[in-house]
Amino acid sequence: MSDHFLPRAAMRGKSVWVFVLPASVLLCLLGVPLAALVWRTAASDFMPSVFAPAAFDAMRLSLLTSAATMVVAIVCGTPLAYGLARWRFRGRAVIELLVDLPIVLPPAVAGLALLMAFGRRGVLGPLLGGAGINLPFTTAAVVLAQTFVAAPFYVRAARIGFHGVDAQLEEAAYTEGANQWQVFRYVMLPQAGRALLSGAIMCWARALGEFGATILFAGNMPGRTQTMPLAIYLGLERNLGVALALSAMLLAVSVVLLALVRSLENR
């Protein structure tokens, strides 16, 4: 797939402004707030805010929970994506829909749904309670909320990655007597590796930014359920400096992650 660009001649003349002006409006809308955030952060007393206990707790918790989310997504999502890409079975379309749904579902809906399912009064609440498991307001609830919202990004990317592997390679491996696991391990994984990695990074980035589902399902407790986005939200009332520092940090992380994904996809 090669990129198709118009010749330079087409970029001259008045008509070009039909494209440039509206595009600039959107670009300003996207760029100015981020530049302002960086500007205000740089102007504020940045360093003490970064090392404030509230900021540090939130960072630690965000790293921990989003890493756990990524592990869950990879461990459970890879087989799911493989099955969706390589097997034909009844109900596959429904499963694909279910997996893709959280990508467009408002996170607040996800949070309420999780509460209705795993909350103490939720559908599975009594069952979990009987086993001595109480999910809401725990760090596990944060991971659950993040997984619900972010894992689909990994599964989707992995499915497309597996789907793109040349079927002839796979057939050749089967002809050589490889079993399903060997084909997966020695043909599919190396071939789709880049897609899996970029999917995992997107999943991690989304988990890192999760807010709506977390605050509804996990509440807001510094050190236990208050991730960086929640600390930013409450920081606005308590300490703008901490909110700015955390925001700038998430912005920087997002830029790096996106650059990583781009370089993986372009290679």
Added chain:
Amino acid sequence: MPHSARRSGRAFHESAPCHAEAHWAEAFPRPEQGVLTASTRSLPSLLSLLFSLLSLLAACAAPPAPQSAGLPTAATPRTLTVFAASSLLDAFTDLGKAYEAAHPGVTVAFNFDGSASLRAQFEQGAVADVFASANQKEMDTVAAAGLVVSGAAKPFASNVLVVILPADNPGNVQTLADLARPGLRLTLAAEVVPVGSYSRQALEKLNARYGASFKEGVLANVVSDESNVKQIVAKVNLGEADAGIVYATDARAALTLITLAIPAEYNVTARYPMAALSAAPNPTLAADFVAFVLSPAGQTTLQKWGFLPVTP
């Protein structure tokens, strides 16, 4: 002025699709005509497109017009914007309806949130006519920023704290002492929220009755620092939390909950001040609304919802 602007915005909004369609046809000629030949005509089309886009944006950004906008009414329709502490939700909604009934053409729009959130919104440039806070501190901060004439705020109600429990009392809380029992799941407001700060003050006082480590024990049971009092009610109502500390008025508004009183000697009285903002778009209306809340009729409504009169 805002009304005429809004109406013209609406008009452009409505006509935008047909304008755009006509001009798109010009801007995108058939391939055989070539791209460059159309370029001379594209500038006006682009401008009108951009203009309709901007007016669409303006129409979206304008606050929703009251239903009576455009219809001939005796009084000019006006919207009074009131930022009020979450705990005032039920009482102020009532007061707003009464005020609207007494003042045809006036719509009272409320923004209920934790007083600290409201203060932060003011600091970020939110425009309102009236601010009703659940504590003096947030009012003072807003006044210090020059958004309220300092000293203009008037106390209009007071409130006390109670402990609320879900109807089936899953944590088996019988007395206040049980709040410190390890494993109990308690929700409080964050310390920056007025009710959160009052709650911690009350717990401090309760140390005198239940021992010096009582407050510490209770705080260790907190599972979530909520950003406003209604979030606490919601979490307890859902049964996700075993207990929460809220205002007596919130407990009264949530009929299904069990209420555990905090004895007066350990309780904390919340005093609510309110004021018109210096930059209020409707200054006369704002002052009038404050007077209405302080009037006997306003006070009766507040007390109906469980608020206490202001003690001198």
